[in-house]
Amino acid sequence: MAGQERKIPAPEANPETRPFWEAAAQGRLLIGKCKACGKPHYYPRALCPFCGSDATEWVQSGGGGSVYSYSVMRRVPVPYALAYVTLDEGVTMMTNIVDCDLDAIRIGQRVRVVFKPTEGGPPVPMFSPA
């Protein structure tokens, strides 16, 4: 585990995505869902990427998922694990795997969301071993 923390740049909210970041500040992970076609999507957006409907809504994820793929970036001062996690709701999101031995991460491993502070912005959803 790194003795030093990697600085996380702040995500920039916009009018379309503000509810996501407000929920993140409360420790809740939201995903997009379409009321017209019923499919969940990520990253969240106002118009459904599957059917084009604007009848989208925010739904809260249970926060559990599994590692779809990952890579530990070595050539930086503080190594970190970039990953895609597939949530139990069926969408796959880019994130980091944190609070663990980076050499022990495996594809298929169960993980749980944990929110980590950013530099002057809302916290971002990362994952640690469940």
Place this chain on the structure above:
Amino acid sequence: MTIKGKAYIAGIFEHPTRKADDKSLAQLHAESARGALADAGLTREDVDGYFCAGDAPGLGGLSMADYMGLKLRHIDTTETGGSSYVIHVGHAAEAIAAGKCDVALITLAGRPRAEGMATGTAPRNYGAAPDVAFEFPFGPTVVNQYAMAAMRHMHQYGTTSQQLAWIKVAASQHAQHNPLALLREVVTVDEVVNSPMISDPLHRLDCCVITDGGGAIVVVKPEIAKRLNRPRVRVLGAGEAVKHQMGGQVDLTYTGAMWSGPRAFAEAGVTPADVKYVSIYDSFTITVLITLEDLGFCAKGQGGKLVSDGNLISGTGKLPFNTDGGGLCNNHPANRGGLTKVVEAVRQLRGEAHPKVQVKNCNIALAHGTGGSLGTRHGSATLIMERE
């Protein structure tokens, strides 16, 4: 409408520089344009169509048309990252077939080395792009995104680091014969897998070079090609596709080549078995392996076997690739490798590749570009050409 046989690649040029401290970006574009026009036996005055992408300075096509003094009746600045220029050849053929221009010029240039850019290891912030807030905080770089594709391919199909290394080995075997190649030293599988890990599972020697430079291509209508004193290279077919995260249904084991390839083969009326030489965008070794599967040179998941044991080496292997040394060893101008892929394919079709790597009876060649990232979103372009 088809573009088959409606346009010819008459001029090519790869800028010889690999570090351009003493040249401007616009100058590199213009020097490349001059080289390709001279190669074709044409002049600046003949150009009536111009194609460039995001690497061109200022307002892109407008700024470069101004600098070069071009008088245009057709312009196309399609931007799909490093695959742009492969797409441009297809678009140029379409424009020529439709009578919108007769002589199309495509240029590329960049100075990432002179500018000290951390090409592969620093996250890039694309500003107002809708994905940025959901990706940039997690540190996605060029190399770790491609690395996630490699990791998943290994997990799903049992692909190994040694198999990936064979791709670099083949590129280095070719690069030893290219006096302009940045890296001319022949490497072994052991040397690749023992080079420093950059981002698991990609080692330093799984990554392409970073170079300054540029290149240009001239595409012309058949009547012009026939009066030029050059071997004639005919465009047979082109396919393009965009692949992205599909609303969260991410699958990193295939690329847009899965769609662009069949489109190009269908238009050309040929199959992978007919292709004598391939130029495959090689940003990383994994890019080549997955692309060859997607283009149908082997079954999905069998790419590791296909690239192993020197099978990509010209003269000994069954599928000679990137005989200039490719992006892995020769040149990756502007961090965009699509244009040089077309250039080496044309050299092969003309019989103008280095004698040590020239493919015998090379009548049909394929060039493929991948721009953007396998890990998030990318543009794929497949081009099939024939020596007439």
